[in-house]
Amino acid sequence: MKGKFVLIALVVVSMLFAGCSNSNNETANNPNGESKGNATNDGGAVTPSKAVWFSTIDFWNPPTTWSTDPKTVQGAITEKTGLTFEFNIPAQDGDTKLNLMLVSGNDFPDVITVTNDVVAKKLIEADKVWELDEFLKQYDPESHLLTDFPADVKETINQRDGGFYAYPSHISSEDARAVYPPTGQFYVDLVEYGSNGGMLVNEKLLTEAGLKLDDIRTESGLLAAYQKIKDMDLKVDGASVIPLLVDGKGFQGPTLGFLQDTFGAMPVDKEGNYRDKLLAPETKEALSFLYKAQKGGYFEPGQMTVDNAAVKADIASGRVFTFIGNTADTSFQLNDYWTSSGAILSDAGTKPVLGKNKRAGGGWMKTFISKSTKEPEKLAKWLSFMSSKEGMMLHIYGFEGVHYTLDGNGQLVKTEQGIKDAEQYMTTGVSAFWPFHHTTFSYGTQQAPTEETDKQAVTANRVQAAFGKSEETEIYNNSAFALPSDLFDANSKFANDELQIKTYKEAQIAKIIMAKSDGDFTKLYDEMIVQLKKLGIEELDKERNKYVQEKNAEYGVNVKGINS
Template sequence: MRLKSIIKCLILLLLFVIFLEGCDNNTKNETASTSDVKEDSHVQALHEDEPGWKLDTSPVTFDWYVNFSWFETDWGNNVVSDYITDKTGVRVNFITPTGNENEKMNTMIASGSLPDFITIGWWEDGAKKMIDQELVLPLDELGKEYDPYFYKVTDDSKLEWYRQEDGHVYGYPNASSSPEDFERYKDLKPSNQTFLVRKDMYEALGRPDMRTPEGFLDALKKAKEQFPEVNGKPLIPLGLHEFTPVGNDSLEDYLQNFLAIPMKEDGKVYDRITDPEYIRWLKTFREVNEMGLLAKDIFIDKRAQMEEKIAEGRYFAMLYQRSDMAAQQQALYAKDPDSVYIAVDGPANSNLEAPTLPADGISGWTITLISKDVKDPERAIRFLSYLISEEGQKDTFLGKRGVTWETRNGKEQFLPEVLSLLKSDRMTFDQKYGAASTYWMLVDTNKTLEWAPLPAPPLKQLADWTKGKTVNLSEFEGIDPTGTTKEGIAANKIAEEWGRTLPMLLLAESEEVFDRLFQSFLQKRESYDFTIVREYRQNSYEENNRKLND
């Protein structure tokens, strides 16, 4: 009996062990099954058609450096930024330089530590330094690992344009148009480059023709004589972009484009600075100074001082970027519609040909990069993808439905009171609503055409004047060497020499002194090894053509 009892106990024990093992295996299988479901769900969520940002909308704050001292709009306390934060969980702490942008950028690069996001002009040396020194992450790799949606919302041609020698893409542009985009939108998209005159003064002078050196000088002279003061302050006959250590935009590309100076001749990149038409007009600007019509303000004023003077209507004429004075233009219009600036035909070549003005090229205006020090690379690339996407473009442009926009007559458009503020007071609009590309870092100016209202009356004429005069100059973008290569060092020396020479040319006591100064610059340019710069530019131009035509 005892033996039988022992055997029964052993059998029961064995059955119990088998039962436990079965339960354990079931638990493991259930766990494995759950894990597989999660993994399958994760893979599905990271599909190219699914926005990755929706997977995690918990609060996160990114530091975003914008390399423009004039950008002053904070994130938060306006409709657009609050709406985006509520939707995505992302807050942004914008950082901007308080002084010289290049110095700030170089200091950050030297430290080896950068904020989470960086927005910088694509042409700036700092962009190349960050990439060369491996301070930023490849966006293509981040997209593959964390957000395939990145590849759905980005433009392949723009990715290829910005692909580096190592095969990776580190920056994505705003305000960029591929050649196909340019052809599609060229009749709708104006150039920013304009020659402006104050409407009431110009009309009082009989709307003079300012296309020739003689007409240009005569109009400035008569404006100074007839309107010596504006509200008790001296009239500034001519306004230009600010002088920098490497020159002045108004007196370089702007002037050359107004003169329709070619970018190439016989397949070779043309040395526009030596063009006879350009030299003829630089000498005209020297005469402007000789006649006492070139105010000393223009050599020292920065953008903030210029904006103040534009708002006061103190310039008679300006060779200037219309978007840089939009807020001041609206302020003038609110005070007196006749005191605004209008775009007119400005300096022209001897044949009085129409200008060849650039619109958005494939390089765009700025590029945005993600730092290697980014606190959360997964959320960062997903937020970048969101901003690039049509949804992000719509959110940053229109804002929140029912608060800033509605659908009327089948079109998504700003509410009347929002549109009214946009057209009357851009600064207050930015602070209250933050819409209409207030946050322009990744704006796609082709997509936003769908929602953009007609420009306010004082801005519309400026834009309309440039239409039909735009050309695509994408193949010439980014051909100048930068950085610490021998070509980059040579190009930088030449640029700084030009920055020193240009004001001296305008202030030259005579045409003979002008000629000596200009020849001296050309000689120094050769001594700084201009030959290798010229070769680099030609090779880059040819490589650009290959990229654009592949």
């Protein structure tokens, strides 16, 4: 899984502690665009300045109203930096809207957070954003970021962007762990085995159906369990149980992606040459599983067209037996009855695989500072504060004595209020600032949770480490397979072929899953392989393989396919 679904830094666990607070305060969002309140900045009373923060991540929902009350997270940030923020987060097509801003040049935001590498490069090439070392040397020369930012993470960002242009979210690296070592095995497991992609299992419904996790650890066993659930006509609050929930309209990424992994598909053949997973025989097995589930009536085809909010609503309803996809997008941890059987073993006998990037990540969310901002000094201080230990303790965890305490070892323990406010982060601001979440810092700061101290975190770990910890799962280093989204020039034949293949395969995969019979399934699958080759997928793979072999040599990695 690549792009937003790559486990760059185990985003869901750092999101578990997000929260919500009192919003009955003076804010920066007044009709005249000015703040009514004052804040202290560097010891003096000043009127806060407002900055506009644009993000392309439509499911990131920080507080829409910025409080200047210093007893709130937002107000404490204002007190330290002299800034308030107005958020501009389009409900859809954020990348497109940012591109239009680049073209028009009007009303360009002060802070920009994106996930798309191509969009990030456009910002840099358009000279719209600061190189952060240059920015900080000019406006905050005492910034800790100039001396203590993890060197391995900066190297990754420099290689990707040609400079340290973007502050990365969810930092996880060896250099960072040297400063913030994990506080317990709980966090070691997340680093070594954690993965957002997987299968959620509702333990309540599992028990009600007279089943055990061992009964659903194989492909045929899981399908049989779906049939049993259907035959029993189980209901929750009068509504029928959903045997299988797929990951909405984007299911071909996380749902199919996990099935490809658990059935053993790798982006490389037995000789170590890059090969699109679509061409791996194990992908046929993954598609066959979804076809059988559709044909058996275990999931409704309409699931493949809904948005993430609908997926979350179904998960929260308690009537989903299993979910396959990106667990990080479901808020499953709010209910402790979720578990996982880990790998689903293919009836074909192939070995499950999990790719883990052993290199330092360059950030899932990437935050830039605009060169056109009228508040460079304050934004420099803000960037330094939000990334500092003091700042992270505030915006990730809230206030000591209210949201957390420190134990005898100096490790952070969340209070009930802290957990509650973290769940309601969209109003409280506690843990709402995802672009500055630092996974390694959190794993080295928090007391390792237990059932008694933090059921949500334990639930998340139980589910998200299950696949990696499965005895059968083979973990491999996939760092060389993180292909840049602009590997092919936008005007090249390769880029055109890549786009045609993407459009074709999305439509064809849907047809394959919705096949009317086994014969139709085989026919549609074979048609797809033939057409993919006609569209040039093998030529694309040869070009991708050049990049992969280059990176293998650079990283000292040698990965070969273990199944087909």
